[in-house]
Amino acid sequence: MPQPSLFLLAAAELTAEVPLVLPVAPGGVPPEYAVAAKAAGFTAVPGQVLTLWGVGRTATILVGLDPADPEAAGAQAASSLPRAPRLAIDGRGLPRAMATAIAVGAALRSWRFPTNRFAEDPEAMVIGRIDLVVEDARKEGKHWRRALAVLEGVGFARDLVAEPSNTLTPALFVKRLRPLTDLGLKLDVIPAEDFAAKGLRLIAAVGGGSVNPPCLVVMRWKGKLDLPPLAFVGKGITFDTGGISIKPADRMWDMRGDMAGAAACVGAMVTLARRESPTPAIAVLALAENMIGATSYRPGDILRSHAGRTIEIIDTDAEGRLVLSDALSYAVATYTPRAIVDFATLTHAVSVALGHERAGLYDNDETLAAHLGAAGEVVGERLWRMPIGASHREALNSEVADLRQCNTGRLIPDASQAAALMREFVGDTPWAHIDIGGTEQRDEGDARYSAGPTGFGVRLLDQLVAARYEDPEHP
Template identity: 45%
Template sequence: MTDLLSIDYVETDLDALADADGKLAILVTPDGKLDPAGRRVNRLTKQAVARLVDSEAWEKVKTGEGFTMGFPAGLAAEALLVVKLDRRPSVADARKAGASLAKFKGKAALTLCAGAYQRAADIALGLALRAYGFDDHLTKEKPEAKGVTIHCAKPDEVKPEAETAMAVAEGVFFTRDLVNEPANVLTTTEFANRLSAMTDLGLEVEVLEEAELAELGMRTLLAVGEGSESPSKVVVMKWNGGGDEKPLALVGKGVVFDTGGISLKPAGGMEDMTMDMGGAGVVSGVMRTLARRKAKANVVGVVGLVENMPDGRATRPGDVIRSMKGDTVEVINTDAEGRLVLCDIMWYAQERFEPAGMIDLATLTGAIIIGLGHENAGVFSNSDALSGAFLKAAGAENEGAWRMPLGDAYDKLLKSRVADMANVGGRAAGSITAAQFLQRFVKDETPWIHLDIAGVASVKSETALAPKGATGWGVMALDRLVRDDYES
């Protein structure tokens, strides 16, 4: 897994600032007020900081961003970053400041003077998340990234918060690595192996093979992988950190590569379908975070790992398949395969665990990108309480999410002449009819959310806290939901 940035927390030492190696950063309020570290650096630089904050250049700097001074006189550091930040910043601004520090830092050592500023752990989280880079398959020599030292007023109080933040960051990194990995490396077997290795963290992990899946009746899931040489699998991860209460179930689509099957996708852009296991990646990252921070909650993660390939054995358009629930599905389009994976593992999760709530995640439809772009995931739910709690958690973590409608009129679009339902309902409202399909496999007593993350799992340009590529969207929001609503 990609290594987290090394970050140390020490009590503020003003005498050490002049000789700090690498790069140095200080925090200054939007109105230009300097804390003790800022005043010390200002004196060392012969009032250069004061001149900056009194200039028009400072007015143009946005909160959470910084102004760089190269080779500042009076300092051993090769560069100084002056970051604009309130003494009591919002979570978003603190993490944005951390991201600015990460881009400023590069591979060099960095000393940050945080002083008595609040949310130092959030600054560190933003720094760690934005420092991520996926370079496993680059053969050129990679310079070693040096660490960060954060000077703060009360390091003993910051460290426990920072440990929790780094557990979240580790889960995000795990998800990003999985989503970024090419399909010839992240086969269904390799994916299952990486999840099995998390038993070292205290998770209980089971891998169900094709014979077991067939015995359970997971025919819709197995139908997706019929054309692939990679065996279909279901991985169950259990974290039992709570009492006797029923668990929250997280269910993820794990299509390690999606050609579309017999309903073959166009060649242009098909290389991006390595990310079609993003839902399973998020579930895996959340489970890793929960184990790392020893969450006092019961959570089960269930992911279906398949590859959708065309072959003489592949499922055809027009085939009728019986699900684990017992309902029959007419496959109109083999490229609408994610819902076939999810419906079986959703039913399995409910039958086996009787969860207190269930949340499924999937890079399910291109339609959600048309509707919401790359800023928000689509949220579909049968429960105002559960969806409200999730949207609150997502808002607290600044992960975009927007609730979408469900309704009987959409459900009618899934009618089939030869089976209980079709797997698609036409172009109109494509993300909604996909959710309506899944809702048929949700028991009446189960509070449920479907998250369509097709637009947010992997993006073509950098975001506030991630370089282009996999974002790890959802790990922070779901961990927050567990902390706020399911911890004992």
């Protein structure tokens, strides 16, 4: 279990073997801990942690609580005690929403890579269960139900991203999705042999070098509102060698995560289905493996997109924008969505621009961009709006085709140029593209995430839908 399960617990059921987290607002150290806190210099500054071993229970963990960011307190407490099989959080006396947020922060920070070891290391035990101690444990409430749905979606996405590429080919990716139909999600798979008939030539080309054939997956959530769906589109390159324009060997292993955009879309669908959102939504996943082979596509090739326009290939390692262009075009033509948001680990340029702190937001619609930006601030998946300027589009003029795929060389604004390319395939549909090239993974654990995939995008989409698309009066 890579991520702990969350339960509500009545105080009476709390046993002394379970370490207890005590969130403390600044200046609010309980009198019974005052001496220990003074001795340890614990003043409940947000993020500060004091662990007291064997005082009444196995461990009591005092953590400084910032009421504006309760998740951080949960995350800090959980990361300070990584070897407990169970953890309880004392949420008594706190508003339920805040108590829930602390538990969510602890659960997200406790995610661990699914292990594939021959023998498990007992020292590496991880938190399997987190109890939130509340006054009325029988009353779940909407915050709690939503939190569980969010955790399930984020956990599903992180597990997918962490999976090695030999056990997550496009076909195995689809296999992982099959059980989700139990949640009421519909699953349509367009296999590679149908690509020619459907005109999905860009995905066909990108996946053409691998023995693991590509496919296009459409997940559908019906909802209750009688409206066209929102569409989420995800880049799902299960492994990216770069193709003929092969990548350097160093850090190529990270490319197992080049399907994090698709994983985020799947995670969001899981969350929406689990909390029975009234809003119809679809996720379109472009799944392919970008390999070097005798049938690989080449730099210089000219490919015809699903939309009919031709693209001159410059660099086979800029494959994400190709599969997304086809997926966007297919989604718009087939489902006429109200709005479309795509997620992709698309460029290195975006992490040069914004680092790991914010994902790049590119769009053709100010309102959608504003809604996404606001949703990101609420859930801590922060975005920064970036330009698609006239110069970026001009850089895609080709001598021999309708569009030039990309440009090579030093100091190229590749993220903006990629967005300019994809914008050509969404027509007038409100569209936003989120480049998670810098935010989808962490090399080391930090205040919020454990090392590994972050599941960036799941909570963002869930919040966008909840805040902007669920009101039946103003859908």
